[in-house]
Structures are given as structure tokens and as C-alpha cells.
Amino acid sequence: xFKLNKMTDYAIVCICILSKKMxxxxxxxxxxxxxxxxxxxxxxxxxxxxxxxxxxxxxxGSSGGYKLTKKANEISIxxxxxxxxxxxxxxxxxxxxxxxxxxxxNCFLEGNWNNINMIIxxxxxxxxxxxxxxxxxxxxxxxxxxNEDEFNKMELS
Amino acid sequence: xFKLNKMTDYAIVCICILSKKMxxxxxxxxxxxxxxxxxxxxxxxxxxxxxxxxxxxxxxGSSGGYKLTKKANEISIxxxxxxxxxxxxxxxxxxxxxxxxxxxxNCFLEGNWNNINMIIxxxxxxxxxxxxxxxxxxxxxxxxxxNEDEFNKMELS
DNA sequence: TTTAAAGAGTACTAAAAAAGTACTATATAA
DNA sequence: TTATATAGTACTTTTTTAGTACTCTTTAAA
Ligand code: SF4
Ligand code: SF4
Numbered sequence: 001x002f003k004l005n006k007m008t009d010y011a012i013v014c015i016c017i018l019s020k021k022m023x024x025x026x027x028x029x030x031x032x033x034x035x036x037x038x039x040x041x042x043x044x045x046x047x048x049x050x051x052x053x054x055x056x057x058x059x060x061g062s063s064g065g066y067k068l069t070k071k072a073n074e075i076s077i078x079x080x081x082x083x084x085x086x087x088x089x090x091x092x093x094x095x096x097x098x099x100x101x102x103x104x105x106n107c108f109l110e111g112n113w114n115n116i117n118m119i120i121x122x123x124x125x126x127x128x129x130x131x132x133x134x135x136x137x138x139x140x141x142x143x144x145x146x147n148e149d150e151f152n153k154m155e156l157s
Numbered sequence: 158x159f160k161l162n163k164m165t166d167y168a169i170v171c172i173c174i175l176s177k178k179m180x181x182x183x184x185x186x187x188x189x190x191x192x193x194x195x196x197x198x199x200x201x202x203x204x205x206x207x208x209x210x211x212x213x214x215x216x217x218g219s220s221g222g223y224k225l226t227k228k229a230n231e232i233s234i235x236x237x238x239x240x241x242x243x244x245x246x247x248x249x250x251x252x253x254x255x256x257x258x259x260x261x262x263n264c265f266l267e268g269n270w271n272n273i274n275m276i277i278x279x280x281x282x283x284x285x286x287x288x289x290x291x292x293x294x295x296x297x298x299x300x301x302x303x304n305e306d307e308f309n310k311m312e313l314s
Numbered sequence: 315t316t317t318a319a320a321g322a323g324t325a326c327t328a329a330a331a332a333a334g335t336a337c338t339a340t341a342t343a344a
Numbered sequence: 345t346t347a348t349a350t351a352g353t354a355c356t357t358t359t360t361t362a363g364t365a366c367t368c369t370t371t372a373a374a
Contacts, residue, residue, distance in 0.1 A: 002238060002245050004159065005332070009248050013266055027349065036263025040335060047351060061342025062348040077273075081159060088159050091166050106193025109170055112289050116234075119280050123273065132269050163362070184320065197364060204322060218371025219319040315374100322369070333358070340351070 008084040010037055011045050015080060016133055018056070019072040025065035052083045072130035081124060088124065090117045165241040167194055168202050172237060173290055175213070176229040182222035209240045229287035238281060245281065247274045 013035050018026055028046055032039040046066055050058045055070040068075075082088060091113045092101035104110045170192050175183055185203055189196040203223055207215045212227040225232075239245060248270045249258035261267045 002159075002161065002242055002247075003249075004247050007333075010260075013260075013264060016266060029349090034263070036260040038334080041333080043350080044334080051351085058350060059342075060340075060348085060350045061344090062346095063343065064341085064349045066350090085159055090159075090161050092160075103167075103170070103193040106191070107170060109173060109289065116280065116284050116289070120277060123276050123280065127273050132266065132273070162360095186320090195363080198362080200321080201363080207321085208323095215321060216371075217319085217321045217369075218373090219317095220372065221320045221370085223321090317374075318372095320369100320371080322367100324367085325365085327364075328362080330361070331359085333356100335354105335356075337354085338352085340349100342347105342349080344345105344347085 004081065005085060007041075007045060007048075008081055010035070010041065011049055011084050012077060012080050012129065012132070013037070014042060014045060015049070015056075015068070015075065016072070016129055018066055018068045019075075019129060019133070022068055022071070025059050025063065025067050027065035030065070048084065049080075053079070055079075072133060073128045075129050076125050077127050077129055077132060078121065078124040080129070088117070088121050090120065161238065162242060164198075164202060164205075165238055167192070167198065168206055168241050169234060169237050169286065169289070170194070171199060171202060172206070172213075172225070172232065173229070173286055175223055175225045176232075176286060176290070179225055179228070182216050182220065182224050184222035187222070205241065206237075210236070212236075229290060230285045232286050233282050234284050234286055234289060235278065235281040237286075245274070245278050247277065 014031050014037075017031050017034050028043045029039060031037075031046070032042040035042065046058075050056055050066070055068055055075060057067050057069055059065060059067070078088065086098075087096050089097040091097075092099050093104050093107070093110045094113050094117045095111075101107070101110070171188050171194075174188055174191050185200045186196060188194075188203070189199040192199065203215075207213055207223070212225055212232060214224050214226055216222060216224070235245065243255075244253050246254040248254075249256050250261050250264070250267045251270050251274045252268075258264070258267070
């Protein structure tokens with residue numbers, strides 16, 4: 001499916017929770033409670049995030065936990081997605097992908113996915129977790145798109 | 158991973174092959190040969206496509222095969238993707254998704270993915286298999302975007 | 315009318331990926 | 345010193361995806 005992994009989704013939820021309380025360390029239990037995700041899963045995800053990202057500090061011991069070092073509007077959701085899942089590559093034959101497609105020798109579409117992959121990447125790139133938390137489509141579009149092109153295409157409910 | 162299923166990818170390759178020879182019926186063996194995909198897999202995919210799409214005709218018997226009823230520029234790649242995989246839903250809590258997220262009762266992000274999901278859907282919607290086959294980024298962008306916004310964001314190689 | 319060729323339908327198997335669990339080690343503040 | 349919290353690792357289960365096999369039906373040509 002063309003869907004975010006559950007773990008990646010959860011990672012974003014966890015980071016959003018941290019971004020709301022940047023003044024202190026939040027521990028896994030607190031995140032688990034607030035997110036409605038099991039403690040074990042939160043622990044697993046947080047460990048991963050810390051080891052792979054550069055915008056989070058962890059502190060052990062009592063009154064320890066996690067704290068962000070960047071603000072919500074400075075963290076693009078593509079950072080989290082690529083951190084958890086590796087590079088966004090819609091197919092195997094896209095630039096930057098490590099795996100190789102077994103049909104690439106015959107396939108006349110080889111490499112042609114790069115354009116659309118780039119467009120999707122740029123979309124994700126321009127979307128911060130602050131945008132995600134605010135959930136207001138109008139503010140995002142006016143901020144990021146000078147024209148009304150994309151705006152009109154959206155079927156606002 | 159944020160990647161197209163192999164079967165969906167293959168489906169698009171097969172349809173592209175058909176679109177190059179719209180004057181006659183092409184059988185599974187010929188597609189298999191041209192695509193470099195095993196015959197059994199091509200057969201499976203073609204059966205699926207026929208049963209789910211409205212732009213392909215199948216003919217049994219000798220000199221049978223498959224033929225498109227629409228031109229390449231009239232078939233959006235999102236048609237094929239959603240036909241093979243179901244609706245494009247970046248998370249479970251996006252409108253139009255059938256499954257339910259187990260955290261949706263607690264999660265304060267519930268519903269907030271709709272915007273970005275819509276933008277991705279629109280991107281895929283506006284991309285036809287003719288665009289994919291041509292592989293020329295400039296022609297696509299000038300055709301579909303009146304402004305130079307997205308154009309400038311792309312890192313053209 | 316017969317026959318070979320090709321798709322339709324269905325069920326099954328194998329492989330890969332994702333999600334969830336458990337346990338030990340290490341660091342920290344009280 | 346102790347309780348608490350993260351770090352690291354390995355394992356198991358579940359789910360999804362990919363691949364295979366076989367029978368049935370349709371069709372055009374011999
Ligand atoms: S080379 Fe062809 S079959 Fe392989 S990933 Fe690219 S488009 Fe798909
Ligand atoms: S409700 Fe929250 S956890 Fe569930 S799919 Fe939506 S964002 Fe993800």
C-alpha cells in the first residue's frame with residue numbers, strides 16, 4: 001500500500017507531543033499515555049529516533065526523558081519519514097535508492113519515476129510538523145504557495 | 158516503506174506497453190517478453206487490471222490478448238495505483254480510508270493528514286502514463302503548472 | 315466441427331516485511 | 345546506594361506481498 005508505516009506514523013505523533021512541551025524532559029511513559037500507544041512500542045520508537053536524528057536529546061535516570069532541540073516549524077515531516085524508513089523512493093529505479101530493480105535492464109520506464117518522486121519529496125519537505133499540528137489547510141497553502149493553483153485543486157470540505 | 162508495490166509498478170509498465178501499440182491485441186506472452194517480467198506474473202496482473210478497470214478490453218482465443226480503449230494521456234497513474242492498491246491514504250485516519258486506527262480516539266493528529274494526503278493525490282492525479290513515458294520534466298511542469306513555483310523547487314539534473 | 319491458443323477464476327505456497335515483546339546493560343538524579 | 349529511565353539487542357508473531365499451479369471458459373483458425 002501507499003501508506004506510511006505505523007511506526008513512522010507513531011514517531012511523528014511522539015515528536016509532536018514533545019514539541020508541545022519543549023521546556024522539560026518527557027519520559028516514555030508520559031508519551032505513551034498521551035499518545036495512546038503501548039509503552040513498549042513508544043520505547044522502541046524513541047530509541048530509534050534518538051539514534052538517528054539530530055534534533056532530540058535523551059536523558060537517563062529518574063526525571064529523565066526526551067526533549068527536542070528544534071522547534072516544530074523547523075522539523076520537516078520528511079526528516080522523520082526518511083529517518084524511519086529510509087529515502088522516499090516511489091520505485092526501485094529512482095535516484096538515491098539502494099536496491100536494484102530486477103527488471104531495470106529491460107524496462108523502458110527506468111528512471112522515469114524521478115520527476116514525480118521529486119515532486120512528492122518536495123511536498124513532504126515543505127510540510128513541517130507544525131503545519132501538521134495546526135491542521136489548517138488555508139494557512140499552509142498561503143504560506144507555501146504564491147499561486148492559487150494547488151489551492152483550487154484541493155477539495156476543501 | 159513509502160514505495161509502490163511491485164505489482165502496481167508492473168501494472169503500470171504493462172499498461173505503458175499496451176499504450177504503444179493500440180492498433181491490435183497484445184497477449185500476455187508478448188507483454189512478458191517486452192517488460193522482462195515472468196509470464197505467470199504478467200498473467201496475474203492483467204487479469205486483475207481487466208476486472209477492475211474500464212479502459213481495457215480482453216479477447217480470448219488465438220490471436221487474442223489485451224487492448225486499451227483510452228489513450229496514454231487520458232489515463233492518470235492514480236487510476237492504476239488505486240485500482241491495484243485501493244485508495245491512496247497516507248495514514249489510517251485519512252478521509253476515504255476503510256480501516257480504522259486503533260489510536261484514533263486519543264490521537265490529537267486525527268484527521269490532520271488530510272491536507273497533505275490531498276496534495277499527494279492531486280500530484281498523482283495530474284500525472285498521466287503519457288507523462289511517465291515521456292520522462293521530460295520540463296514539458297510536464299509547463300503543461301500542468303502555470304507558475305514557476307514547483308518548477309524552481311525541483312533540482313533538475 | 316475440432317483443436318489449439320489465450321484469458322478468467324480460484325486456491326495455495328513461499329518469502330519478505332512489519333509489528334510487537336522480552337531481557338540485559340548502562341546512566342542519572344535523588 | 346537505590347530507584348528510575350534510556351540504550352542496546354535479540355527474538356517471535358503477525359501481516360502483507362509475491363509467486364506458483366491448476367482448472368474452466370472463450371475464441372479464431374484449421
Ligand atoms: S525499472 Fe521499470 S519495473 Fe523496475 S522499478 Fe523502474 S519502472 Fe518499475
Ligand atoms: S489517528 Fe493518529 S496514530 Fe492514528 S493514523 Fe491518524 S495520526 Fe496516525
